Amino acid sequence: MPIYEYGCEKCGRDFEELVFGEELPACPYCGATETHKLMSRCARCRGNAGMSGEASAPAAGGGCAGCSGGNCASCGH
Structure with missing residues (x-):
């Protein structure tokens, strides 16, 4: 089940x-039944796990602006 x-x-x-099934769940915080499905963010993997479609690790000193030392594990990118 997804x-x-x-x-x-x-x-x-x-x-x-x-x-x-297709039922919309009630909110676990307030119990309201007026909920809507959200567009999920895709997870992006980095590394050399050998699976096709995965991005390779950034070059030394690379990574996104929120990372230090090219490690995106701490910022989620």
């Missing part, structure tokens, strides 16, 4: 829910 991300129309909080 886990989806939802947003609550009443309290505005986002949450994840294991989904069985």
